[in-house]
Amino acid sequence: MGKDFTSALRPAIVMTILFASLLGLAYPLAMTGIGQMLFPLQANGSLVRDAGGRVIGSAVVGQAFTTDRYFQTRPSAAGKGYDGLASSGSNLGPASQALVDRVTSDIARQRADGVVGALPVDLVTASGSGLDPDLSPAAALAQVPRVARLRGLAEPRVRALVTAHATGSILGGPHVNVLALNRALDRMER
Template sequence: MIRSIRPAIVMVALFTLMLGLAYPLAVTGIAQGVFPAQANGSLIRDADGTVVGSSLIGQPFAGEGYLHPRPSAAGDGYDGAASSGSNYGPLNEDLKTRVAESAREIRAANGGGPIPADAVTTSASGLDPDISPEYARLQIQRIATARGVSVQEIQAVIDEHTEGALLGFIGQPHVNVLVTNRALDARFPTPAA
């Protein structure tokens, strides 16, 4: 009987060492060596070294002098432990009401004009850190007024932080809200900043 069980025990031990220890350590070592920032969560730090966020996870910004992110359905907003979309279908009355309310708020804060879809819809995870360049442009006048600078100066910062599609064809152009807001604070500090 022991002779029959022995190969199974050896294989379990071998695969546990290979796949449970060696492989994860190798992948972690390679990731730390080749992509250390990404392997550690793409953390963004302030001048003192304090972590202020991650470029991969959205944060709420409500001040007049900041880019506002897209809505979040993750918990109370951008809660990583409650990551999820609303799962409302296009005919759901709650979704229609929320989108209409968001559109009214955006028009009141940023003036008229077309509102991009990402300004009123949540992402699948509820944690999307990026907005479309169109939504960023819609907010320029409000930000410029709040910071007391020209529209062209705010447009220049947004243009500098607009990233194109990966490899020119994967995904859409986007603006990272946290990174751009930090650049705005660095270049045009507000009295509260």
Template structure:
């Protein structure tokens, strides 16, 4: 019996070391070498080198001079430890009330403008760092007024920071909120 068990135990030990340690370390090493920015969390730093956020995780911006992100269902807003959707279905009265409240606020801010869906609904994780170009343009007048800028200056920043679909057709155009706000602060 030991003659049959020994090869099984040796194989299990070998594959545990190979696939449980060797492979993950190799993939991590290749990722760090080939894509250091992404492998390190896509951290963005200020001029003094302090981390101010990640290009991959949304943050709350509430001041009128900043581009506002999508609403967040994560905890008290952009709390990564409570990342999740609201799990409310389209017929849920609470969700309908939230959407109506958000839409009414945007209608007061930008009367007569169409309101994009991402302006009034939270993302699945509640931590989405990107918004649609339409939602970003909707906010341009408010930002320009708060910063004392021309609306065209704000729209130019938004257009410069708009990421196109991969290969021109995979995904949708998107605007990274943190990148736009950093560019606005540099004006």
């Protein structure tokens, strides 16, 4: 019995080291290298930079905008808001009083900002990851009066900007990337 165990131990250790090296080191390094060569922008987080080269955000990860002069993204359930380390949904069900309170608060805030009529659902609900960078065109258009008023721009110009930034998708309906829209809004104001 002891001899069988020791004769089986060596191949087990060798195979463990071999597969750990292949699958734990070689494969991840190869995939990282291929990603860097073929898709460097995406492999590095789709970072968006200003004219000075400073990183101001990511095209694929949502972020909070701190002033009402900008289009606001949908609420985030990720940590204290758009925290990539806490990416997840809230796990609150439809009967949860905490969810009802949060949505009610978000509705009141949207009404205080001047949004009238039916509220697009993505203005008051968080996405599954809590890091969604996009809004529906309806949610962006609902914010046009506030943004136009605070920036002193004509509503039709801001509405046209939103419409120009609406893009289609294979898997879902049209969407507007909020960071790209806000950057275009800053350029429009100059």
